[in-house]
Amino acid sequence: MNRKFSIFILGGTGDLAKRKLLPALERLYKEGHLKNLHKVYSLARKEDPSWKVLVSSLEPSEKFDNFLQFDVNLDSSYHHLGRILRELKGQELIFYLALSPFLFETALRKLGRLLRDFTNPRKIVIEKPFGFDTASARKLNQLLYTYFLEEEIYRIDHFLGKETIQNIFSVRFSNTIFESLWHRNFVDHVQIVAIEDIGIEGRGEYYDKAGAIRDMLQNHMLQMLSFLAMEPPCCMYPEFIRDEKVKLLRSVRKISPEETVKGQYEGYLLEKAVREGSKTETFVAVKLHIDNPRWQDVPFYLMTGKRLSKKLSQMAVVFKEVPRSFANLFDCMPNQNKIIFQTSPKNKIAIHFELRPPAGKFIACPVETVMEYDMESYVGKKLPEAYETLILDIIEGDRSLFIRGDEVELMWEIVQPILESDAPLHIYKPGTLGPEQAHLLLQKDGKAWII
Numbered sequence: 001m002n003r004k005f006s007i008f009i010l011g012g013t014g015d016l017a018k019r020k021l022l023p024a025l026e027r028l029y030k031e032g033h034l035k036n037l038h039k040v041y042s043l044a045r046k047e048d049p050s051w052k053v054l055v056s057s058l059e060p061s062e063k064f065d066n067f068l069q070f071d072v073n074l075d076s077s078y079h080h081l082g083r084i085l086r087e088l089k090g091q092e093l094i095f096y097l098a099l100s101p102f103l104f105e106t107a108l109r110k111l112g113r114l115l116r117d118f119t120n121p122r123k124i125v126i127e128k129p130f131g132f133d134t135a136s137a138r139k140l141n142q143l144l145y146t147y148f149l150e151e152e153i154y155r156i157d158h159f160l161g162k163e164t165i166q167n168i169f170s171v172r173f174s175n176t177i178f179e180s181l182w183h184r185n186f187v188d189h190v191q192i193v194a195i196e197d198i199g200i201e202g203r204g205e206y207y208d209k210a211g212a213i214r215d216m217l218q219n220h221m222l223q224m225l226s227f228l229a230m231e232p233p234c235c236m237y238p239e240f241i242r243d244e245k246v247k248l249l250r251s252v253r254k255i256s257p258e259e260t261v262k263g264q265y266e267g268y269l270l271e272k273a274v275r276e277g278s279k280t281e282t283f284v285a286v287k288l289h290i291d292n293p294r295w296q297d298v299p300f301y302l303m304t305g306k307r308l309s310k311k312l313s314q315m316a317v318v319f320k321e322v323p324r325s326f327a328n329l330f331d332c333m334p335n336q337n338k339i340i341f342q343t344s345p346k347n348k349i350a351i352h353f354e355l356r357p358p359a360g361k362f363i364a365c366p367v368e369t370v371m372e373y374d375m376e377s378y379v380g381k382k383l384p385e386a387y388e389t390l391i392l393d394i395i396e397g398d399r400s401l402f403i404r405g406d407e408v409e410l411m412w413e414i415v416q417p418i419l420e421s422d423a424p425l426h427i428y429k430p431g432t433l434g435p436e437q438a439h440l441l442l443q444k445d446g447k448a449w450i451i
């Protein structure tokens with residue numbers, strides 16, 4: 001950006017700011033991307049000692065070591081902020097809401113009013129979850145539009161900053177060998193998995209009101225789905241990309257409670273700030289359908305959960321079997337071709353296909369062979385963190401990887417039927433692969449999770 005700018009992180013001493021945002025900003029600064037950065041201000045109720053330790057270690061410290069005592073609920077805090085803004089004439093102001101989602105509304109209303117007194121160009125960045133259901137997401141959008149233009153709003157989903165996810169476009173749209181197969185004639189089914197070994201990590205107050213559907217399925221998982229299933233945009237401009245995602249999301253059938261499995265890990269009720277007898281799901285698996293010519297009758301299976309046996313985030317596109325596989329000549333099972341986009345534990349793309357066993361007989365049962373592109377090994381250095389990529393996009397004003405207002409509402413509509421459904425809650429043991437019912441969901445269709 002050519003103009004000078006300042007960043008204001010509301011919730012600036014919180015976990016997200018300390019673990020992700022401030023370190024990402026420092027790396028961007030060191031790499032020379034933030035030449036016009038005036039200062040990063042951390043706004044919070046009180047100065048936190050670990051925030052102080054962190055910012056004094058960041059270089060150059062005068063850019064990052066700027067604390068502003070700020071209570072989202074108090075008008076006096078906004079007056080104080082206003083005094084600072086008055087000194088930043090002509091600068092672009094970037095406000096990052098790294099707050100508890102329960103505070104978004106108040107913060108937006110008061111900040112919006114304050115900004116009416118200023119003519120500075122501005123951007124507002126808002127974390128997920130954006131609302132708690134369809135109605136509240138609509139209300140939040142209306143509130144945003146009272147004070148901001150859509151092009152000033154950056155609804156962030158950090159999964160879209162991951163290298164593998166950004167590679168889906170190139171794989172799909174720049175390769176004849178994939179592009180020509182990417183539809184119902186050749187794809188058997190798709191799996192999207194984001195499972196974690198960690199629990200709720202002291203976030204009970206938020207998580208118990210959210211659960212796995214609001215925390216992961218409605219946002220990260222539906223975004224992965226959009227990237228995998230959308231039509232190619234006519235050209236690579238943010239609005240055209242977002243138009244295609246919206247078109248796709250309109251074709252996604254609302255998820256049926258009958259095709260949903262909810263679970264809760266044993267011991268969840270003992271976590272701090274979890275309500276007694278809470279029915280919040282820490283696991284969810286669904287079968288989803290897309291009603292459009294490309295994907296009609298191709299099932300999409302999505303699964304996410306906490307306290308499972310491992311951390312794994314990936315999307316698998318599983319192709320149909322060849323009509324008369326070689327393998328059928330032998331007494332062995334043919335493997336279906338797959339392409340796997342993994343974001344965790346590694347950023348990699350793996351293609352699974354059938355080959356003659358190495359140094360085996362000419363006529364032999366084919367074996368599954370994997371060709372892998374591991375991005376970090378390929379570039380030979382640590383890849384940028386998702387937040388680094390996205391923050392740079394915000395600064396440069398590229399909205400391609402951010403969620404538009406109509407998009408987020410459609411995403412809520414898709415999960416709305418299962419938010420309050422009384423589908424049974426299955427208790428599962430920590431360290432396992434979740435409730436048995438989630439595995440039956442695929443077994444019924446003659447398939448199995450690739451995990």
Ligand code: BG6
Nearest residue numbers: 128158159196215216220313344
């Ligand atoms: C966050 C969720 O958005 O994503 C967390 O709130 C979850 O509950 C996290 O652990 C997973 O992200 P990542 O990048 O660690 O896979």
